Amino acid sequence: MASDAAIATRIQTALAEYLKRDVRTIEPSQALRDDLGLDSMATIELLFRIEEAFDLQIPDEDLHKLVTVADVIGYVEGRLAPSLPASSARATQQAERPRSKRTGLSGKTAGKGKKRR
Helix, strand or coil: CCCHHHHHHHHHHHHHHHHCCCHHHCCCCCECCCCCCCCHHHHHHHHHHHHHHHCCCCCHHHHHHCCEHHHHHHHHHHHHCCCCCHHHHHHHHHHHCCCCCECCCCCCECCCCCCCC
């Protein structure tokens, strides 16, 4: 897998080549539309090139998230990052949950919900 720096460089290089600019002029903080002047068609074409370069697909519903160069870099890094195995993900989620006061299988809190006779 490529390092994060290599991914950023490849994306910035692709942008620079597409825009016919020096790669040093492409900054992560720049907005694709406002700063780099990409219209919606140019953005789609550029993202298609990125999909091909990184062998991934960007669903249409994710396009609105890609506003800046940094957004594109972060998105591609996230998609290329190895995902946790399901058992590890569950263990992580369980470890992060606050401990409940519930006891037993009934789901009732100890000492509450029982009436004394």
